Amino acid sequence: MFATLLGRAVCLVLAGSALGLAVNAARPDGIRFTRFAPPTTCGAGEAAPAPRAAPVEVLAPTAAVSVCGDAQTLVADVRPADEFARGHVTGAIHLPCASSDGAASAAVDRLAGRHTLVVYGDGTEDAKVVADELRRRGGRADLRIVVIDGGFEAWSRAGLACSSGPCAECGAPGAPR
Amino acid sequence: MTRALALVLRLGLGGLLIVAGALKLRAPVAFATEIANYQLVPAVAPYVAAVLPVLELVVGGALVVAPRAWRRAAALGALGMLAAFTFAVASAYFRRINIDCGCFGTGGGPITGLTLARNLVLMAAAATIVAAERG
Numbered sequence: 001m002f003a004t005l006l007g008r009a010v011c012l013v014l015a016g017s018a019l020g021l022a023v024n025a026a027r028p029d030g031i032r033f034t035r036f037a038p039p040t041t042c043g044a045g046e047a048a049p050a051p052r053a054a055p056v057e058v059l060a061p062t063a064a065v066s067v068c069g070d071a072q073t074l075v076a077d078v079r080p081a082d083e084f085a086r087g088h089v090t091g092a093i094h095l096p097c098a099s100s101d102g103a104a105s106a107a108v109d110r111l112a113g114r115h116t117l118v119v120y121g122d123g124t125e126d127a128k129v130v131a132d133e134l135r136r137r138g139g140r141a142d143l144r145i146v147v148i149d150g151g152f153e154a155w156s157r158a159g160l161a162c163s164s165g166p167c168a169e170c171g172a173p174g175a176p177r
Numbered sequence: 178m179t180r181a182l183a184l185v186l187r188l189g190l191g192g193l194l195i196v197a198g199a200l201k202l203r204a205p206v207a208f209a210t211e212i213a214n215y216q217l218v219p220a221v222a223p224y225v226a227a228v229l230p231v232l233e234l235v236v237g238g239a240l241v242v243a244p245r246a247w248r249r250a251a252a253l254g255a256l257g258m259l260a261a262f263t264f265a266v267a268s269a270y271f272r273r274i275n276i277d278c279g280c281f282g283t284g285g286g287p288i289t290g291l292t293l294a295r296n297l298v299l300m301a302a303a304a305t306i307v308a309a310e311r312g
Binding site: 005013015030096098129 | 202209226228234251253274287
C-alpha cells in the first residue's frame with residue numbers, strides 16, 4: 001500500500017522535474033547550465049587563503065571609528081539591502097554575503113590604493129565571512145582588515161556616525177539585493 | 178471533520194505551492210543565485226532552479242484537483258520537498274548565513290526563526306493530508 005503511494009509520489013516528482021527542464025529549455029530567459037556562475041562573495045570554503053594576506057582583526061566600535069574616518073579606508077556593510085537603507089556607517093559600500101562575483105571583484109578593485117578595509121554586519125560572524133573572502137581575494141599583506149565587533153547594532157549603540165538612504169547599487173542587474 | 182480539515186489543508190497548501198512556483202518562474206537565473214547562496218551544493222543550484230518552480234506547480238495542482246489517490250501522493254511529494262526546504266533553511270539559519278530565503282522567488286525576505294517555524298507548520302500540514310486522505 002505504502003509502496004503504491006510512494007511510487008505515485010515519485011512519478012509526480014519525476015514528471016514535474018522533466019516538465020521543469022523542458023520549460024526551462026524552451027524559455028529564452030531560461031537558465032543555461034554551463035554558463036551559470038554562482039555568487040562568490042562569501043566563498044565556498046574550498047579555496048585556501050592567500051598566504052601573504054594579513055589576518056582579520058576584530059575591533060570594538062569605539063576602536064574601529066578611528067580608522068573609519070580615514071580616506072584610505074573602505075567600509076563594507078554585509079547586511080541585507082533593507083537594513084542598509086535604514087542606516088549604515090557613513091560612506092560604507094553595500095556588499096552582502098549574497099553579492100555577485102562581479103560585486104566582490106569591484107569591491108576588491110576599490111581597495112586599490114587603500115590600506116584599511118572595515119567590514120561590519122548584523123553581528124561579528126557574518127562580517128567575518130565576507131572579510132575572509134575579501135582577504136583571500138585581495139591577497140595583500142599591506143591591507144589591514146578590520147571587523148566591527150557586535151556589528152551595526154553595537155556601532156549604533158555606541159552613538160557613532162551613520163547615514164540613511166536607498167542602496168544605489170541594489171537595483172542594478174546582477175547587483176546584491 | 179477530518180475530511181473538512183483535509184480539504185482546507187489541501188487547498189491551502191496546494192494554493193501556496195502554486196503561488197510559490199509561479200513567483201519562482203518569473204526570474205529563473207535570479208532564483209538560481211538565491212539557491213546557490215545557501216552554500217550547500219552550489220553546482221546543482223541551476224538545475225534545482227530550473228526544476229523546482231514547475232515541480233511546485235505540478236504538486237500544488239495535484240493537491241487541489243487530482244483524484245484522492247494522487248492527492249495523497251502529491252501530499253507525500255510536498256512533504257518530501259518541504260523537508261528538503263526546511264533542511265536548507267535550517268542549515269543557513271544555524272550557520273548564520275545572511276541571505277534571502279528565496280521561498281517565493283527572489284526578494285522573499287531574509288531567513289529567520291519564523292521561516293523555519295513556517296516550514297515546520299507546512300510539513301505538519303502535508304503529513305496531516307497524507308494521513309487524512311487514507312482509504
